[in-house]
Amino acid sequence: MAYRSLLNGLFACSMLLLGTNGLCLGADKPVSVSVFGAGTLEVPASFKRVAPKSSIIEHEFQAKTGEGKEGETARVTLMAAGGDVKANIQRWKGQFAGGDAKDQKVEEMKVGNWQVYLVDVSGSFAERMGGGPFAGGKVVNRENYAMAGAILVHPEGRKYFVKMIGPSKVVKENRKSFVSMIKSVEK
Numbered sequence: 001m002a003y004r005s006l007l008n009g010l011f012a013c014s015m016l017l018l019g020t021n022g023l024c025l026g027a028d029k030p031v032s033v034s035v036f037g038a039g040t041l042e043v044p045a046s047f048k049r050v051a052p053k054s055s056i057i058e059h060e061f062q063a064k065t066g067e068g069k070e071g072e073t074a075r076v077t078l079m080a081a082g083g084d085v086k087a088n089i090q091r092w093k094g095q096f097a098g099g100d101a102k103d104q105k106v107e108e109m110k111v112g113n114w115q116v117y118l119v120d121v122s123g124s125f126a127e128r129m130g131g132g133p134f135a136g137g138k139v140v141n142r143e144n145y146a147m148a149g150a151i152l153v154h155p156e157g158r159k160y161f162v163k164m165i166g167p168s169k170v171v172k173e174n175r176k177s178f179v180s181m182i183k184s185v186e187k
Contacts, residue, residue: 029045030042030043030044030045031043031047031049031059031061033058033059033078035152035154035160035185036080036154036158036160038113038154039112039114039152039154039185039186040184040185041078041162041181041182041184041185042180042181042184043059043061043076043181044177044180044181046063046064046174046177047061047062047063047076047174047177047181048061048062048064049061050062052077053075056079057077057078057079058078058079058080059077059078059079060075060076060077060078061076061077062074062075062076063076063164063166063170063171063174063177063178064170064174065169065170065173065174072166072167072169072170073166073170074164074165074166074167074170074171074174075163075164075165075166076162076163076164076178077161077162077163077165078160078161078162079160079161080158080159080160080161081151081159081160081161082159083159085117085151085153085159088151088159088161089106089117089119089151092119092121092147092149092163093119093121095121095125095126095127095147096121096122096123096124096125096126096145096147097123097124097126098123098124099121099122099123099124099146100122103120103121103122103146103168104120104121104122105119105120106118106119106120107120111152111182111183111185111186112185112186113154113155113186114152114153114154114155114185114186115152115153116150116151116152116153116182116183116185117150117151117153118148118149118150118179118182119147119148119149119150119151120146120147120148120149120175121146121147121149122144122145122146122147122168122171123145124141124142124143124144124145125141125142125145125146125147125165126139126140126141126142127139127140127141127142127165142167144167144168145165145166145167145168145171146165146166146167146168146171146172147163147164147165147171148163148164148171148174148175148178148179149161149162149163149164149165150162150163150178150182152182152185162178162181162182164178
């Protein structure tokens with residue numbers, strides 16, 4: 001896992017040096033992320049690239065609020081995935097308990113040739129520490145958390161997951177940028 005993270009960072013920095021849309025850690029430039037070679041997500045410059053915490057994550061960023069080191073962050077992850085759309089949305093919702101009913105919603109839209117499902121959920125987030133997304137590991141409950149998630153379905157049926165999970169304040173402040181990133185796939 002550490003090896004893959006190192007390779008992701010080196011690749012991103014080499015792309016910057018070659019004049020493409022890569023990004024070295026800490027640079028303030030937008031990043032273009034290819035989605036199956038059939039679309040591109042324009043990641044906002046305000047989302048800072050970090051090494052993925054898991055080997056199944058293709059790209060990871062942090063969305064931030066507040067000033068300096070005291071600001072809170074949300075984790076933004078991008079990855080190819082599979083499974084039934086509705087089952088994945090239910091699984092995401094099941095990771096949260098409570099929360100304000102008006103903050104729990106699923107929006108379906110067409111973006112270019114892509115079918116997109118935007119999912120917003122909040123409350124107490126049951127974060128799994130270790131063990132992977134479908135197995136074991138310690139569960140840590142994070143109070144007052146939120147998620148803005150998206151499932152992008154390619155016309156051929158391939159799926160791409162993008163999620164921003166963190167303190168509610170951070171997710172809410174960065175949601176507009178997150179949605180703009182999702183909608184950029186049509187370009």
